[in-house]
Amino acid sequence: MNSRRDFLQKLTVPFIAMPILGLAKTSCNEDHKNDDGPVLRVAIMGLGSYGTRVADAMKACTKAKLVGAISGTPSKLKDWQGKYNIPEKNCYNYETYDRIKDNPDIDAVYIITPNALHHDQVIRIAKAGKHVICEKPMAINAKEGQEMVDACKKAGVKLLVGYRMHFEPKTLEVVRMRKEGELGKTLFFQGLSGFKIGNPNQWRLNKQLAGGGALMDIGIYSINGARYMIGEDPVWVTAQETKTNPMLFKEGVDETITFQFGFPGGATASCLSTYNMNNLDRFFLTGENGFAELMPSTGYGPIKGRTNKGELTQPHVTHQTIQMDEMAGIILEGKQPAVPVDGEEALKDLKIIDAIYLAVKTGKRVDLKL
Numbered sequence: 001m002n003s004r005r006d007f008l009q010k011l012t013v014p015f016i017a018m019p020i021l022g023l024a025k026t027s028c029n030e031d032h033k034n035d036d037g038p039v040l041r042v043a044i045m046g047l048g049s050y051g052t053r054v055a056d057a058m059k060a061c062t063k064a065k066l067v068g069a070i071s072g073t074p075s076k077l078k079d080w081q082g083k084y085n086i087p088e089k090n091c092y093n094y095e096t097y098d099r100i101k102d103n104p105d106i107d108a109v110y111i112i113t114p115n116a117l118h119h120d121q122v123i124r125i126a127k128a129g130k131h132v133i134c135e136k137p138m139a140i141n142a143k144e145g146q147e148m149v150d151a152c153k154k155a156g157v158k159l160l161v162g163y164r165m166h167f168e169p170k171t172l173e174v175v176r177m178r179k180e181g182e183l184g185k186t187l188f189f190q191g192l193s194g195f196k197i198g199n200p201n202q203w204r205l206n207k208q209l210a211g212g213g214a215l216m217d218i219g220i221y222s223i224n225g226a227r228y229m230i231g232e233d234p235v236w237v238t239a240q241e242t243k244t245n246p247m248l249f250k251e252g253v254d255e256t257i258t259f260q261f262g263f264p265g266g267a268t269a270s271c272l273s274t275y276n277m278n279n280l281d282r283f284f285l286t287g288e289n290g291f292a293e294l295m296p297s298t299g300y301g302p303i304k305g306r307t308n309k310g311e312l313t314q315p316h317v318t319h320q321t322i323q324m325d326e327m328a329g330i331i332l333e334g335k336q337p338a339v340p341v342d343g344e345e346a347l348k349d350l351k352i353i354d355a356i357y358l359a360v361k362t363g364k365r366v367d368l369k370l
């Protein structure tokens with residue numbers, strides 16, 4: 001994730017809400033089947049840094065295809081029409097995108113906008129009758145997350161969340177080893193997730209848009225990782241916050257939080273989330289008989305890993321390519337992923353995030369029932 005983190009340090013976020021004007025017509029292959037079966041036709045909402053990464057990665061997909069775009073910036077839509085062969089009729093802005101319900105050539109919308117916008121956007125897309133893929137964190141608190149899950153259920157559409165590590169081969173190998181008892185009873189997980197954030201004007205440092213600070217953005221990898229590495233949901237949380245730069249990290253935007261979980265089987269986890277330490281990306285899982293370490297553990301890769309038996313040798317894959325192909329299988333063919341990526345899974349992380357913030361505030365252990 002280094003390139004992303006370097007980029008974020010320089011990032012400014014231009015956002016101009018303007019109507020779409022005079023976009024060039026382009027053609028696109030609208031087939032929704034190929035030799036591998038049905039193809040998921042996806043529109044991306046939010047054509048920023050990560051949206052572009054997903055769009056580029058989708059060029060190599062065999063079961064998912066980028067066919068549409070939603071943006072407030074007409075020039076970006078025009079650029080994407082040319083770059084990704086998107087027809088004008090599949091382009092929308094933030095005022096017009098409810099009309100996607102009348103577009104039979106789009107199956108799903110992938111929401112890749114600032115965190116606090118996900119809630120309303122997911123619900124609007126669900127009401128338009130399209131499946132939704134939403135970036136992490138799915139929302140900025142559990143109440144909003146529950147409303148999103150309920151809205152998608154009511155509309156009869158699927159809600160998936162961009163947990164790309166759930167399809168990453170070395171990660172899945174550690175999950176397999178743990179499930180098959182190769183580490184013995186798992187007893188401890190350590191998750192360290194962080195980078196040093198730069199530009200003070202970016203949305204990630206604005207509570208209104210980010211919903212919080214490092215915990216929402218990068219700490220969520222350790223929260224979610226603790227759950228799929230241990231294979232249980234935590235029953236209690238404790239947490240502590242430190243802030244060395246209150247000018248940059250204003251009220252409600254956390255710089256560094258350490259947090260601990262207890263699991264029903266007796267395992268514990270100890271994690272750190274920060275916007276003030278670069279190249280911090282490590283998972284360590286240990287059981288009675290062995291350990292697994294991933295470092296880097298959640299960057300764009302290659303992920304590196306070893307266990308007490310030696311190096312992990314599973315090949316590097318572009319995370320977003322495999323994620324989108326697998327999500328196509330989940331949405332169109334009812335495939336079950338090894339680690340869930342649905343709204344309910346994301347809601348658990350939001351409940352944990354709420355509990356961590358509460359534990360920081362009260363200084364007390366918070367019990368959880370997930």
Ligand code: NAD
Pocket residue numbers: 013014015016046047048049050051072112113114115117135136137162163164203209217
């Ligand atoms: P970004 O700033 O690069 O892009 C955000 C996009 O949203 C921009 O195109 C911006 O114009 C648009 N936008 C729409 N309404 C906006 C508004 N009111 N204010 C500001 N921007 C607005 O951010 P990003 O890094 O692409 O992150 C977007 C989402 O993707 C976040 O939820 C983030 O957590 C997630 N993300 C996930 C991963 C991952 O690996 N899964 C990586 C990076 C980001």
